[in-house]
Amino acid sequence: MSESKDPRKTFGEALVEVGEKYSNVIALSADSSSGSGLAPFKEKFPSRHLEFGIMEQGVIGFASGLATTGKIPFVVAIAPFVTARPFEMFRNDLGYMRQNVKVVGRCAGLTYSTLGATHQSLDDIAIIRTIPGVVIINPGDPVEIKKAVHSAAEHKGPIYMRIGSPAMPILYNEDYRFEFGKGVVMKEGNDVTIIGTGTVLSKAFDAAEILEKDGIHASLINMHTIKPIDHDLLIKAAKETRKIVTVEEHYLHGGLGSAVAEVLALEYPAPLKMIGVDDQFGGNGPYEKLLGLYGLQAGQIAETVKEFIR
Amino acid sequence: MHKLNDDEELYLEQIALKIRKNVVRMIKAGKAGHLGGALSAADIIAALYFKIMKVNPQNPGWRKRDRFVLSAGHKCLALYAVLAEMGFFNESILDTYGSLGSKLPGHPDMYKLPGIETNTGALGHGLSIAGGMAIGLKMDGLDSKVYVLMGDGELAEGSNWEAAAASSHYKLDNLLVFVDRNTLQISGRTTEVMNYEPLYKRWEAFGWCVREINGHDLKQIVENGTDIPFENRKPSVIIANTVKSKGLSFAEDRVNYHYWKATPEEFQLADQDLNELGRRIGI
Ligand SMILES: Cc1ncc(C[n+]2csc(CCOP(=O)(O)OP(=O)(O)O)c2C)c(N)n1
Ligand SMILES: [Mg+2]
Numbered sequence: 001m002s003e004s005k006d007p008r009k010t011f012g013e014a015l016v017e018v019g020e021k022y023s024n025v026i027a028l029s030a031d032s033s034s035g036s037g038l039a040p041f042k043e044k045f046p047s048r049h050l051e052f053g054i055m056e057q058g059v060i061g062f063a064s065g066l067a068t069t070g071k072i073p074f075v076v077a078i079a080p081f082v083t084a085r086p087f088e089m090f091r092n093d094l095g096y097m098r099q100n101v102k103v104v105g106r107c108a109g110l111t112y113s114t115l116g117a118t119h120q121s122l123d124d125i126a127i128i129r130t131i132p133g134v135v136i137i138n139p140g141d142p143v144e145i146k147k148a149v150h151s152a153a154e155h156k157g158p159i160y161m162r163i164g165s166p167a168m169p170i171l172y173n174e175d176y177r178f179e180f181g182k183g184v185v186m187k188e189g190n191d192v193t194i195i196g197t198g199t200v201l202s203k204a205f206d207a208a209e210i211l212e213k214d215g216i217h218a219s220l221i222n223m224h225t226i227k228p229i230d231h232d233l234l235i236k237a238a239k240e241t242r243k244i245v246t247v248e249e250h251y252l253h254g255g256l257g258s259a260v261a262e263v264l265a266l267e268y269p270a271p272l273k274m275i276g277v278d279d280q281f282g283g284n285g286p287y288e289k290l291l292g293l294y295g296l297q298a299g300q301i302a303e304t305v306k307e308f309i310r
Numbered sequence: 311m312h313k314l315n316d317d318e319e320l321y322l323e324q325i326a327l328k329i330r331k332n333v334v335r336m337i338k339a340g341k342a343g344h345l346g347g348a349l350s351a352a353d354i355i356a357a358l359y360f361k362i363m364k365v366n367p368q369n370p371g372w373r374k375r376d377r378f379v380l381s382a383g384h385k386c387l388a389l390y391a392v393l394a395e396m397g398f399f400n401e402s403i404l405d406t407y408g409s410l411g412s413k414l415p416g417h418p419d420m421y422k423l424p425g426i427e428t429n430t431g432a433l434g435h436g437l438s439i440a441g442g443m444a445i446g447l448k449m450d451g452l453d454s455k456v457y458v459l460m461g462d463g464e465l466a467e468g469s470n471w472e473a474a475a476a477s478s479h480y481k482l483d484n485l486l487v488f489v490d491r492n493t494l495q496i497s498g499r500t501t502e503v504m505n506y507e508p509l510y511k512r513w514e515a516f517g518w519c520v521r522e523i524n525g526h527d528l529k530q531i532v533e534n535g536t537d538i539p540f541e542n543r544k545p546s547v548i549i550a551n552t553v554k555s556k557g558l559s560f561a562e563d564r565v566n567y568h569y570w571k572a573t574p575e576e577f578q579l580a581d582q583d584l585n586e587l588g589r590r591i592g593i
Binding site: 047053059061063066068071088093098 | 377419420421427428429430431432435437438439440441442443444445446447449450468469472473475476479480
């Protein structure tokens with residue numbers, strides 16, 4: 001894989017761009033500004049950067065109130081602290097009130113690999129997915145992060161966007177077209193469909209290449225929007241390759257795998273294998289090793305796929 | 311600051327009585343509902359809508375309006391009654407309370423009726439939302455104010471104190487909170503269930519300018535409610551001492567009328583009390 005880029009830095013740069021475009025875009029921090037890549041935004045638009053301190057319930061409510069006056073608040077902090085911690089505020093003040101607020105959970109998944117389960121976020125997609133009307137975006141490379149931030153500013157309604165923190169390999173070039181709710185076929189193949197998302201899309205990408213070398217033609221889908229999920233593309237994939245494998249840095253319960261299973265079970269039953277973290281709190285250790293512990297390294301994914309389609 | 315003359319006071323008393331009557335009317339229609347907190351707040355809500363706030367029933371989304379956030383969403387029967395009285399919607403809607411698909415859920419929904427600013431019901435959300443509104447209005451250079459009504463039991467929610475700190479940090483002098491201190495919550499006396507006294511000192515310590523009034527004295531409500539900010543660059547809070555279920559003699563200051571499943575005899579008593587009050591103030 002070629003070049004990589006820091007997702008938080010990328011997010012921060014993108015926010016400056018949308019800040020230039022839309023004067024009502026504001027940034028809200030919960031003592032999380034610099035770690036969220038907000039430094040350039042703060043520097044450029046000091047009066048549009050609001051610091052709330054370690055107040056994650058409050059900051060969601062304030063964002064909701066700000067949105068009622070026509071602002072487009074982006075709230076960014078460590079993923080569990082803007083999802084699990086203020087869940088009811090997210091549900092009522094943003095979801096039920098249908099407010100135009102963008103919540104960005106950063107360092108999601110196992111990113112905080114050494115800090116342990118309090119800081120990891122393996123359930124954020126699961127819990128936010130239960131809120132009607134909230135769009136969930138899980139970008140898979142830096143270009144996609146940037147495009148998603150622009151789309152988020154243009155979309156009217158609450159959004160949860162999830163980003164990691166380790167450098168992400170660049171998979172797309174600048175003319176890549178991003179569209180909410182539309183999965184992207186990155187590789188065609190007839191033997192199996194691999195669906196990757198977010199921080200581990202690149203692992204799924206590498207796995208597909210490994211398989212190709214071994215003579216297995218996998219189709220690869222980037223499912224950047226977990227909600228609403230690209231229904232039509234899922235059915236099409238199930239029809240074409242029958243077997244489907246999902247890859248995510250999240251619990252198996254409630255994340256991408258579950259969302260795919262819900263569609264397939266009801267509309268086009270197909271054999272499904274989900275790769276992710278099972279029902280346990282995340283461990284601790286170096287990030288890449290931790291991914292390996294849950295079978296999320298490219299070689300492991302390829303092995304799992306082989307066994308599954310055998 | 312606006313001082314009420316006697317005529318204005320009488321007019322507001324009449325409005326407050328209509329609100330109380332309509333609260334009872336809705337509970338009759340729905341067979342049960344949150345009574346006590348709606349009645350303790352009826353005078354404050356009457357004064358807010360008919361004297362203190364700038365709102366326009368013909369143009370509910372008017373950009374320069376003042377905002378009302380009912381943080382204690384269970385008091386919404388009083389809000390529905392005042393909005394109907396102001397003409398935001400037809401009063402006949404009140405009779406649908408409790409029916410399937412009614413526009414009057416037991417906690418307010420801003421997408422069901424005009425004039426409702428927030429979806430509340432889970433306690434401890436309103437002040438943060440109001441604070442966000444207050445910042446947004448200031449950013450836009452509008453001099454609109456944000457008024458919040460909270461319960462005293464509600465103050466045990468920690469999220470309120472996050473919002474209280476942030477509102478003073480951001481010097482939100484366009485924000486006024488009324489605490490409906492009726493000294494009761496579901497399980498008993500607020501001081502016994504979870505003591506948050508001394509309220510005055512707590513708010514003051516959070517950087518607010520505090521006043522204490524009789525929450526059934528319309529002159530005091532209006533005089534103080536139209537006098538914000540009490541201090542420049544500080545949010546204001548009024549601790550309004552009230553009586554839960556105010557206006558219904560058999561229910562006043564009694565814990566079991568928080569949520570009322572009335573018997574026909576009680577409805578009769580309620581009508582008697584409110585009609586009697588009506589005769590005294592000329593409606
Ligand atoms: C978060 C949350 N917890 C519990 C409730 C249930 N509840 C509804 S009203 C109430 C008591 C409120 O007491 P207070 O704030 O003093 O209101 P008032 O006396 O004016 O009715 C409770 C516990 C709720 N609505 N929200
Ligand atoms: Mg009370």
